[in-house]
Amino acid sequence: MINQFRKRLITLTTIFVAIILTTAFAAIFLTTYLKQKSDNLEKLNQAEQLRITGGKVTFDEKSDDMVEINRIVPGAGVYFNMLVDKSGKPMMIDSALKLSKKQYHKAAKYAWKNRAGGVVKINGREWQYVVAPAIAKFDYGSKEQSVEKDDETYLMRFLDITDSKKSLSSLAITLTIVGIGLMLLFFLVIIYFTNRAIRPMEEAWQKQKQFVADASHELKTPLSIISTNVGVLYTSKDETISEQLKWLDNISSGIDRMNGLVNNLLRIAKTDTSFEQLTISEVQLDRVLENSFSHYEAKFEAKQITVNKMIAKVTARTDENLLGQLFDIFMDNASKYTNKNGSFDLILGTKGKETTIKFKNTGDGIAEEDLPKIFDRFYRTNEVRQKYAGSYGLGLSIAQSIVEQLGGKIEVKSSVKEETEFTICLSSKNSRDGKYKVIS
Ligand SMILES: Nc1ncnc2c1ncn2[C@@H]1O[C@H](COP(=O)(O)OP(=O)(O)OP(=O)(O)O)[C@@H](O)[C@H]1O
């Protein structure tokens, strides 16, 4: 699911970036193209500046000579004009270029055929042309080319657009190459940032998946015990209940285990969702701790554990319920994991803004390699897994989550076959939004 989400996010972002890039580049290309088109048209339209002076035709109000001789008008581009009669035959050529008569005639023929305007290829170059009626009727000097006043004449203007076309196509190539390069770069950047953004989500998703898998696995064990033992009962229907007690005990312990597990799972669900929903009030920590201890006192006594209490009076603003749950988890562990005739130290003290609660007990202890794992959900050390039926490996993970909510931290020290010490530090400094605040 996360992978699908990642793929979709990358695809959508890439499409979005591609659209923006393409639009930007298309806009650059289109503006250049339109500018060039209008420039060319402007240059071509200058063809209408045909003048009559003293019965003779001139272009651009210049003398006859200047029309025929090399004439370069700055900004007008490379062009030539032709005056043609009503059958499209050239009557006069105004050109500064060295083209053969044949080529001019070929150009005129083509342009006459396609009078609406277009592009013709002459001498390996492309010429855009316009054909327009000459602006006036006039006489032209020489006998053989004389134009009567009312003769219909047309003006053709050819503009060399080879270079502008070339520059346009090289712009298109440049934009395509830069576009592809940028797209590749953006694609890599998008992948990098998407992966970074998704990582915490992926971790949470993995944890959730692991949790569901572990919870199902843990539930399967007592369920299979129950179903096996029920199966045995069915095969011996004629026996009395007291004769079947062994199977019934197994079923009952399976039910107890499932009950404990489900309760713990509910507690986890509650601590996970109750984030931000704390009920803060003035709480006497020493009382909550004593109260929690009283729940387990009988267990300590049964194992003849020496309990040493050093409990200072501490009042703080915090969530009493959560705190009670937290203390219960450590009391439960101490009562379970302290060896018979061992000892248990319970210490509560405060220093400035910081409150420390210590739970120290003798016993098997926790091996160094197990220490980082004991806060993981469903983690139990091997000895505990074998010895204690009522252990689910959920207590410390719940404790961790509670302490996180209150803005504190848990530290653990242990030496195998000697002792284990858990220290909870709650501090006004670390706790944002006043979730924990020492009053006295
Ligand atoms: N006071 C302790 N002394 C020695 N080992 C401990 C102590 N507290 C916890 N541990 C070790 O850490 C493991 C995890 O403890 P945690 O409280 O999370 O689970 P649990 O006690 O096994 O089961 P649960 O609390 O869910 O009933 C325990 O299985 C045990 O191996």
Ligand SMILES: [Mg+2]
């Ligand atoms: Mg526990």
